[in-house]
Amino acid sequence: MNNNSVPICPxxxxxxxxxxxTEGKMVFPSPVTSLFAVLFMWLGxxxxxxxxxxxxxxxxxxxxxxxxxxxxxxxxxxxxxxxWAKLFPYAFMLFLILVSAVFLIPIFCAFICPLRIIYDPPxxxxxxxxxxxxxxxxxxxxxxxxxxxxxxxxLFCSFICPLMPANTLIGVINPFKVKIDTTLCKKCGLCVKxxxxxxxxxxxxxxxxxxxxxxxxxxCMDKCPAGAINYKLMFTDQTxxxxxxxxxxxxxxxxxxxxxxxxxHYLMTGEIVSxx
Ligand code: SF4
Ligand code: SF4
Numbered sequence: 050m051n052n053n054s055v056p057i058c059p060x061x062x063x064x065x066x067x068x069x070x071t072e073g074k075m076v077f078p079s080p081v082t083s084l085f086a087v088l089f090m091w092l093g094x095x096x097x098x099x100x101x102x103x104x105x106x107x108x109x110x111x112x113x114x115x116x117x118x119x120x121x122x123x124x125x126x127x128x129x130x131x132x133w134a135k136l137f138p139y140a141f142m143l144f145l146i147l148v149s150a151v152f153l154i155p156i157f158c159a160f161i162c163p164l165r166i167i168y169d170p171p172x173x174x175x176x177x178x179x180x181x182x183x184x185x186x187x188x189x190x191x192x193x194x195x196x197x198x199x200x201x202x203x204l205f206c207s208f209i210c211p212l213m214p215a216n217t218l219i220g221v222i223n224p225f226k227v228k229i230d231t232t233l234c235k236k237c238g239l240c241v242k243x244x245x246x247x248x249x250x251x252x253x254x255x256x257x258x259x260x261x262x263x264x265x266x267x268x269c270m271d272k273c274p275a276g277a278i279n280y281k282l283m284f285t286d287q288t289x290x291x292x293x294x295x296x297x298x299x300x301x302x303x304x305x306x307x308x309x310x311x312x313x314h315y316l317m318t319g320e321i322v323s324x325x
Contacts, residue, residue, distance in 0.1 A: 057083040059091045060109065060212045061158055063142055064149035077155045092219070098297060099220030103206055103213065103246070104264030105297040106304050109193065113205045114266070117197035117245045127200040130247055134208055135262075142211040157211055161185055203245040206264070217261050224283045225293050227265055231257045233277035240269035240278060265293070 057065065057079040065077045066088055075081055095102050103110045148156045160181050192205040206213060229240070229249075234257075240249050248263040259269075270278045280293045 064145040068150045099223030101265040104266035113203040123201040124199045139214040142214045228281040230277045233275045243272040
């Protein structure tokens with residue numbers, strides 16, 4: 050990645066922004082204006098939608114969700130991941146920030162990102178390059194394609210994505226929440242099973258709420274036979290489904306059309322849009 054016009058990917062924000070603000074160094078081959086454009090867009094959307102970013106906006110999220118939705122039933126049921134697995138992305142994000150700040154390389158993009166095989170296939174001539182290529186191709190297949198297909202869970206978004214912890218922690222202050230009316234709940238557990246992000250547990254269900262990892266996708270609402278789950282305004286019992294869903298769809302369409310425009314622009318001109 051030595052082209053200085055690569056548009057910055059939102060997933061890189063934590064480990065590109067921290068070295069830039071602490072050491073004044075851009076560790077991603079993009080102009081600083083790209084960092085600011087994507088940083089402000091991401092921050093604004095996460096403040097508005099919270100982790101709804103992962104449910105309605107992110108391209109990786111769409112892929113993970115697509116494959117997790119293909120089969121009717123999971124071939125490998127995966128319901129209660131161990132706590133360490135759920136905490137792994139938080140540690141992983143910190144690790145990537147530290148490595149990027151110390152060595153000034155975007156380690157996730159260089160060695161791990163599964164989509165690099167499409168936009169920047171590495172030259173594989175040395176053994177080391179073969180090993181790194183193998184890591185992100187198999188990692189991508191396992192966490193974005195085969196794993197979600199077999200388990201009906203979004204494995205990349207739940208256990209790997211280094212932007213997920215930032216979305217989750219900042220999203221805590223966003224005004225739209227998913228809540229469960231415990232007086233209507235039949236305790237059937239269908240919502241726990243249907244959540245692709247492990248964001249409803251038996252414990253959170255008993256308290257009438259999701260975990261902070263909820264991406265506001267609405268799958269649990271569609272599955273709930275009692276209609277007990279809904280979008281609510283923070284700190285109130287006010288249902289805001291009719292406001293939240295159109296808002297999320299509008300944002301989704303804006304982002305998708307921007308993405309399509311960038312692809313068409315690239316195909317027609319051979320130039321990558323980089324917000325320079
Ligand atoms: S967890 Fe990461 S990859 Fe998944 S939707 Fe959220 S930002 Fe995208
Ligand atoms: S708890 Fe419900 S709304 Fe939240 S991520 Fe899971 S299925 Fe989607």
